[in-house]
Amino acid sequence: MSIQNESSYNNDSQPSENLSTDVNLSTDVEKKAKKTELPQPKNENSESGLKIAIAQENFMVGDVLGNARKMVELATTARDKGANLIIFPELALLGYPPEDLLLRPSLANRVKLAFEILYSVKDIVMLVGYPHIDQHGTFNSVAIVHNGQKKGFYHKQHLPNYGVFDERRYFNKGQNQVLFDYQGLTIGLLICEDLWQESPAKTLKQKGADIIVCINASPFEQHKQEERKALLAKRASENNLPIVYVNSVGGQDDLVFDGGSMVVDATGKIAHEAPRFLSQMLYASIRLDDKQIKVSEQKKMPIALGATAETYQALVVGLRDYVKHSGFNSVLIGLSGGLDSALSLSIAVDALGADKVYAVALPSQHTNPITVQDAQAQAQRLNVSFTVCPIHSAIDGIYHTLEPIFSHTPADITEINIESRVRGTMLMALSNKFGQLVLSAGNKTELAVGDATLYGDMAGGFDVLKDVYKTQVYELANYRNRLEETPVIPEHLINRPETNTPLHILDDHEKLDKILSLYIDEDFGFDAIIEAGFDKDIVKRVLTMVDRNEYKRRQAPIGTKISQKAFAKDRRYPLVNHWSLETPKI
Known part of the structure; x- marks a missing residue:
């Protein structure tokens, strides 16, 4: 089975007869998504509900076949423990961020071989983050894999292109929502940035979703987990839908993925949460009970980490x-x-x-x-x-x-x-x-x-x-x-x-770091920093030194990113430029 055939966008040539989505590249967002039921596992019925395994794992960038074999092991273990659905993070098959590996001509064939490995798994549905490559382009996608077949796929619609993210460089934009029926529930799919936008979750609700599964590769930043929790609570409560959120974990170059995968109920309350910075298989159950979606609750939550x-x-x-x-x-x-x-x-x-x-x-x-x-x-x-x-x-x-x-x-x-x-x-x-x-x-x-x-x-x-x-x-x-x-x-x-800052710019680090944080992390300009209460001459000296030393930072070794604006992809300035700190006058 070739990837091209599987990814045909003609309405009369869909990936499989059980495809639960309209994947036509129509820009008509009102087009109703198709849904069909996936086969039920033996000795299971709709009342048993979803028994979910959330694979918060570290997948090695570039090791496509190795990652597929790891998924097989994890899925087999999860199935043997009673799970009927396992969810892997965003682009887990290739690893995140793959950067220009996405441009390698041999990638499509490696992805095809990897799916042949995944097809060996039986009696559990796998939601696999992967790069989908066909005649229409390259997409950041999630595949629905069951009993040796790719039953359907969803393409990420909102491609982040800020900070460390360059997804518009590599990916084409998805157009349609995807839902599938399984264990008596209608499951809608999203990928990372889709959840940060209001419309994708809202549209899934309108199309009949009972729950949302969102796969992610969200790197660590200070206080980011609190933002994620607030976002999940908002999306769940405003749409009255439980959300399953799986995140990657582990380091890749200068990025760290901190896990913290979660399941929230329809009110936005956290029902399950995986520990931060650790590989963890998180199990949860979701079922339809008297027309209400019931989410199991974790007995003991992980210890919260301070800043x-x-x-x-x-x-x-x-x-x-x-x-x-x-x-x-x-x-x-x-x-x-x-x-x-x-x-x-x-x-x-x-x-x-x-x-x-x-x-x-x-x-x-x-x-x-x-x-x-x-x-x-x-x-x-x-x-x-x-x-x-x-x-x-x-x-x-x-x-x-x-x-x-x-x-x-x-x-x-x-x-x-x-x-x-x-x-x-x-x-x-x-x-x-x-x-x-x-x-x-x-x-x-x-x-x-x-x-x-x-x-x-x-x-x-x-x-x-x-x-x-x-x-x-x-x-x-x-x-x-x-x-x-x-x-x-x-x-x-x-x-x-130390009482003196580098090069004796100020009398203490706290003042210097505040100026630097305003300029580097918060993008304050020269005038705005002065208005924040700092001396004009000192601000001018500090900012001039920051700009003048870009050439050094460009040659520095990499280091772990913890802030919103690290000296790496987050902040890219020309080495030679004549930008003036103060606004020039005509």
């Missing part, structure tokens, strides 16, 4: 999965004795285990011995292998080599940066020799204003704190220390915060 706790967990998962997926067995971090590297070390140990983390101190003739002692004490506390590698002679060698050229010039930032770049070179040499991924520890505040040295402290394969402002570094360090009786981060590093 700092969820951020820390996201950083742990992001680092863990990047290292694992990249094929590294261990990581190396230059431990300076400062707070940033101390927090990064703690996150690395929590992500990978102490036996896979190596720390090295690289003191120069200018290094305070106390910082090396602090680094060693923390490494011992966390049971991490620690080495001291002095760099005096390397620095002297570079100075000596450059002396004939530099002899008639005054000392400046160049000499300071040489020390940082020697450290970067040493770390990369150790990485090459022993196969460890180098972790850098620059925070978002430093990267914003350019208080970082290219090929120096920016050297590495992953920046643990890339999207973490300095004020958040203190919060996260305090949080991690509260988890154990004996602190894992030297307390004096937290209790004796």
Whole structure:
């Protein structure tokens, strides 16, 4: 069975005789969707209702056949535990976000082979997120698979094209709603962004849906779970429909998917919820009882995570999965004795285990011995292998080599940066020799204003704190220390915060981070930030530094995204431009 034949849009050539939707590419949204019943599992009747397995899992981007085999295992387990429907996340068959893998000519054939693997599963309906490719284009879709057949499919209608999302680059827009009958219920399908719009859920209700299933690949941002819950409550209550919401989990490049899959009843009350950041098979039952849709209730809900706790967990998962997926067995971090590297070390140990983390101190003739002692004490506390590698002679060698050229010039930032770049070179040499991924520890505040040295402290394969402002570094360090009786981060590093910000722009980090957050995360302009109560000259200096240092950030290693506007796809500015901060006058 070819994908092209399955995806024909002619009304007289539908994917199967049991297709429960009108998939004609008509733009007439009033066209009534077709519905037919799927065959019922043996020894089941409509009164038994839906026994749903929600597969909150991590599917590897690009491993199409491996993901299909994983789905087979999960579906078989769910069926054996009594489920008659299993739901997988958005684009789970290919992994999310697949980016330009969607443009590979061989993708369609791999998807076809993957469905042949899925067709081996019997006696359970599978809702599979996948890329649908045919003569009409490429679609972000969900397939209804049952007993060796694709019974129907739905194409995502609202394609996000903001922040980290580039779906209009890859996908064609779906046109019609899809519903299917199963276990006495009419099930409507949506995909991620569709639920954030009002009309798709409303139209499904009008077409007779009893419940909505929405598959998602929604990446973590701080406070995002509260937004999801509010959205589900609103959509469910305004349409008087239960909603089943499944989300991906795990790290992919700089993104983390935090799970938190849910089932809400028709009033918007959460009936089932999966834990955050963990793979979990969540089971729920939905049935029609005396013309009312009844949703089973979970006996014990997962512990809610506070803002700092969820951020820390996201950083742990992001680092863990990047290292694992990249094929590294261990990581190396230059431990300076400062707070940033101390927090990064703690996150690395929590992500990978102490036996896979190596720390090295690289003191120069200018290094305070106390910082090396602090680094060693923390490494011992966390049971991490620690080495001291002095760099005096390397620095002297570079100075000596450059002396004939530099002899008639005054000392400046160049000499300071040489020390940082020697450290970067040493770390990369150790990485090459022993196969460890180098972790850098620059925070978002430093990267914003350019208080970082290219090929120096920016050297590495992953920046643990890339999207973490300095004020958040203190919060996260305090949080991690509260988890154990004996602190894992030297307390004096937290209790004796730095009084000067990078390059001495302001007298404290809180003010600087507020200006940066307004400019970077909230897109405030120059005048708006001044109106928020900040000094004009300071604002101009800070914003100028942010704009001027885009070239550094473009060369920085990736790091876990936790905010709405990370220094990555969220925020894309030209390296060279003549945009003025103040509105020009004619």
